[in-house]
Amino acid sequence: MSPKAIIIGGGIGGLSAAICLRMIGWQVQVLEQAPEISEVGAGVQISPNGVKILEEMGVMPLLDASLFEPDAIEIRMGISGRKLLRLPMKDAAVHRWGARYIQIHRADLVAGLTARLEKLAPDTVQVGAQAASYTHQAHGVQVVLKDGTIEHANLAIGADGIHSTIRNQMLGPDAPHFTGNIAWRALVPVEQLGNFAPPATGCIWVGRGKHAVTTRVRAGALVNFIGVVEHSDWKKEGWKTEGRKQDALADFMGWDQRLLSVIQHAEVLHKWALFDRPPLPHWHDKHVVLLGDAAHPMLPSMAQGAVQSIEDAYMLAQCLKRTKNDRIPIAIASYFDERIKRVTKVQRVSAQNLRLFHKPSLPAQILSYAPVWLAGKLAPGLVQKQNDWLYGKVFEPLTTPKLNL
Template sequence: MIGSRVAVVGGGIGGLAAAAFLHRGGVRSVVFEQAAELTEVGAGLVLAPNAVRLLRRIGVMDRLVGRAVPLDVGWEFRRWEDGQVLSAEDLAESCQQLYGERTYTVHRADLAQAIASAVPPGSLRLGKRCTSVEVFADAALLSFADGTSAEADVVVGADGVHSTVRGAVTEPVPPTYSGVCAFRGIVPTDRAPGFARRRAQTLWIGPAHHLVHYPISGGAAINLVAFAPAGDYAVESWSATASGAEFLAEFTGWDPRLRELILGVGTPGRWALLDRAPLRGWSAGPVTLLGDAAHPMFPFFAQGAAQSIEDAAVLARCLARAPSSPADALRRYESLRIGRTTRLQEVSHARAHVNHLPDGPEQEARDAALAQADPLVANGWIYAYDAEDEEIPSV
């Protein structure tokens, strides 16, 4: 029986969402998070309808009123050199009409805090860095850096791209060099140029680079993330930084309006995008993976957090449906999720090439296609999906 011993390793968005959905389904869990406190780690993210509809069901969207920004315009592609708009989507009305929800942008910390409020008090243990997972026939033992340990009937590894739990379910496969790195930062709105203050998600695309910005924190700040050739840079960490001069130099020759936006960042973060092939499976006995631990993906479709939330919803339903057979429930969870997440990993990977085409006939063909495209409709397979509509077979 599952009882009260479901251990979720990792207190990020995916781990907290797992605990919240498990609680809603009547399954008790404990989240073990290595940080001593939940702080403002990370920056902004996009909440598309497939995530929003799930978050609304656990009360999270109500808690984000005033902090999440409903977008009026999305997937606004601009030409790198002069800012010419190549394509843009009306999200103020069309998104709601098509998918029953708006698209929002939000600071990662605001979202984590809101999801945490849907987790029962006492279910979050901070300062618990998992160092190993020992798996038995129908249980597992977690060991932590502080010398303590915990037994669990089910272990959910929501511990990110550098997952410790992943080693309990699959052989380690080293990531490969992608050749791309990302710069990120947050600009206070009063220091941002007017074009960046709109309720819009804008992507400037050009040779070997692209840059994305949108408002967060109720419009008080602008989230900025940009992608460039990595050179020999291979550090994959949220805490690594670059200089403002390095960031600015990558966009020399681009529309001069971007200079003001980039200078507003101060000290930007910088991390390498390392490439990981989709896993063939991520569950073994009483242990499974969720979110980036299972299916890390490039951020070019803005679906990383959304897929973690979808995972959480499906996992909770599977475990609630089969409380006496957790290993079977985890296999069903994996089978329901792996096809969709693999497809998103693959299309996100391919998007880097499309965004970074050099000037020339291929880029001109891309721009012409963007002008005629409707990504809001074309990506309906992403946004219309409801993770709680999945039929879960009986054990």
């Protein structure tokens, strides 16, 4: 009989893990505590390293109608709107890194992942199912749900996000670290913004103590706004917490009218405190393993949290491919070894980017942004090259392609 994995958490990481393990012949069961699989109203950028895996997983055709391909990634000054850097993306990403750079509504990505999983393994997602703990068994693991139900498997995967119950049991309780930043987010139809629509790029607007990111989702019909602001006094985390429009406007007072216009037109503005955690010593314990934000939460300033959870899922399946039950602990240890260096670097560069985007004084801005501007003008190829280690990663196929004779 094929081995079974219980995946705790039906977010982007958990659903990707279920698909990847099913692709290598495992039985999968996803436990999601929420009453339905859904995602918040916000966009997510998926860089070419993530898109390559979504292609391999057979998910990309399900996203084609709703995704948006930005012309470029830009950095602009938040107040003047002056362009510091423009890196062409459309076509250039496929040419340089082997896949597209896309922007998509989270709900559309999750719908695509769910549809793909349903095709590969119908009825494997259980909603309203909150995992409370796990217990090691002689040749596997048992997962205890909050309602007392017990489930057995060869492997339990904690894909249960930044406040992971599974992580807490594996490594002891602790709290993720509040970074002193909050994130505003909003979605606004492009047609409402007229001449004040932000450019159709992935645009990072930088300035003193804050930055904003504008992207497009729903095939370009909606502008997605994220505004990250240094605030030490507000630590509530939760995608569904609403904030006041006048507070968001006050945070971005004096900034480019295109950003203010998005805030003014937003029907709802959500507010979210940003947390991270230093790298963990391990993500595995016998027949239990972590992935995604449960293992390595990171700041959004590289747009990699979801992408890295997709990479985790794929590489975990690579390590488990053809593994016998008694070798699972070794296989998941090799998954950790394979992943830790790369995600630690992504965590580090994400934190560095935040500092770069929030330069506190004019001299610090000139010192940091002048070289960025110059490099973009004189050697754009060199700037693109800095992303090769991340976007250019090549992934071995998970399954042997069938010959169509």
